[in-house]
Amino acid sequence: MVDILHKVGIKTPSDDRVFDALTTTEGLAGWWTEDTTGDAGESGTILFRFPPGGFDMKVVEVDPGRRVVWEVVDGPPEWIGTTVSFDLRREDDYLVVMFAHKGWEEPVDFMHHCSTKWATFLLSLKALIETGAGAPSPRDVKIDSWD
Amino acid sequence: MVDILHKVGIKTPSDDRVFDALTTTEGLAGWWTEDTTGDAGESGTILFRFPPGGFDMKVVEVDPGRRVVWEVVDGPPEWIGTTVSFDLRREDDYLVVMFAHKGWEEPVDFMHHCSTKWATFLLSLKALIETGAGAPSPRDVKIDSWD
Numbered sequence: 001m002v003d004i005l006h007k008v009g010i011k012t013p014s015d016d017r018v019f020d021a022l023t024t025t026e027g028l029a030g031w032w033t034e035d036t037t038g039d040a041g042e043s044g045t046i047l048f049r050f051p052p053g054g055f056d057m058k059v060v061e062v063d064p065g066r067r068v069v070w071e072v073v074d075g076p077p078e079w080i081g082t083t084v085s086f087d088l089r090r091e092d093d094y095l096v097v098m099f100a101h102k103g104w105e106e107p108v109d110f111m112h113h114c115s116t117k118w119a120t121f122l123l124s125l126k127a128l129i130e131t132g133a134g135a136p137s138p139r140d141v142k143i144d145s146w147d
Numbered sequence: 148m149v150d151i152l153h154k155v156g157i158k159t160p161s162d163d164r165v166f167d168a169l170t171t172t173e174g175l176a177g178w179w180t181e182d183t184t185g186d187a188g189e190s191g192t193i194l195f196r197f198p199p200g201g202f203d204m205k206v207v208e209v210d211p212g213r214r215v216v217w218e219v220v221d222g223p224p225e226w227i228g229t230t231v232s233f234d235l236r237r238e239d240d241y242l243v244v245m246f247a248h249k250g251w252e253e254p255v256d257f258m259h260h261c262s263t264k265w266a267t268f269l270l271s272l273k274a275l276i277e278t279g280a281g282a283p284s285p286r287d288v289k290i291d292s293w294d
Contacts, residue, residue: 002150006266007259009291094292098259112154112245119153119266123290143270144156145241 004101004115008122009094010129015065017129018095022068022086031125031134045073050137052147055079078110095129097122116143151248151262155269156241157276162212164276165242169215169233178272178281192220197284199294202226225257242276244269263290 010018021027025046029036035049042062048055055075060083062068069085082103089096099122104111120141128134135141157165168174172193176183182196189209195202202222207230209215216232229250236243246269251258267288275281282288 002152003254004152004262005149005254005259006263007256007291008263009293091292096291098256107150107152109154109245112152115151115262116153116155116266116269119263120270122263123267123288126290141270143273144154144243145238146156 002104002107002111004099004104004111004118006099006115006119006122007096008099008126009091009096010126011093012095012129013093014129015088015090015095018088018097018125019065019068021125021128023062029136031128031136032121033137034139035137046070050147057084061085076110078104078106078108097125110146113144113146149251149254149258151246151251151258151265153246153266153269154243155246155273156238156243157273158240159242159276160240161276162235162237162242165235165244165272166212166215168272168275170209176283178275178283179268180284181286182284193217197294204231208232223257225251225255244272257293260291260293 021031023040025036025038025040028040033048033050036046038044038046040046040059042059044059046057056073057070058073060069060071065088067087069083072079072082082101085100087098101118124134124136168178170187172183172185172187175187180195180197183193185191185193187193187206189206191206193204203220204217205220207216207218212235214234216230219226219229229248232247234245248265271281271283
């Protein structure tokens with residue numbers, strides 16, 4: 001089992017804006033993919049779609065202002081059953097997001113790709129909150145021939 | 148043990164330019180940190196310096212056009228003894244870089260930070276080759292209060 005781990009610090013006085021960006025389809029559409037539908041509340045299922053495909057995530061935990069956990073229930077085979085979590089904490093001027101995408105069975109090429117890609121999306125979340133403009137798919141940062 | 152893994156695809160007809168950017172101090176200064184000195188050839192030691200500190204890397208493997216491996220011999224305690232590797236392969240229009248920073252003892256906060264930061268530096272390498280301008284320290288992408 002191998003994990004993708006990341007950290008960003010978002011310079012904002014508002015913890016709520018970051019939490020909303022993780023727990024509403026409108027918020028998620030502002031930094032991950034514009035084509036986000038479904039129910040982002042606890043026990044809901046969120047449908048994230050990208051030009052090459054997509055992921056269905058079951059929301060397994062929502063701890064207001066502190067933690068959000070999703071389980072991948074449909075998508076590429078390597079993703080199914082993995083979990084994606086966001087742990088939030090305040091450090092002075094920053095709302096810190098500790099990110100984990102856990103449960104990969106093998107460190108395949110696609111995992112390397114997703115690790116880099118997650119970093120760009122977390123920086124998109126940071127930009128969304130700090131500047132008002134994220135870079136969600138299809139306007140996302142391209143990292144390789146897989147997009 | 149936990150690893151940081153990334154992948155970028157650099158759109159270039161020149162494998163040599165990417166390899167040079169990993170094996171010369173001038174090349175490394177173009178995407179990781181402007182303050183790069185030492186000897187980037189096999190068995191050499193490269194000194195990377197950033198405003199908050201730096202790393203000394205021993206070059207343990209150089210396989211021309213294919214692979215570069217460094218071992219961290221001085222720097223933050225969490226980094227000492229870890230290895231950083233770049234595996235290169237061509238896929239059509241892209242020179243693919245598979246990156247690994249292995250040997251972290253624990254998935255500490257600093258590892259999360261470094262994972263995200265490595266992604267930004269690999270995209271800096273991609274930009275250097277594709278556009279002629281990377282974003283090395285101190286002009287690097289800032290991700291949190293740790294820089």
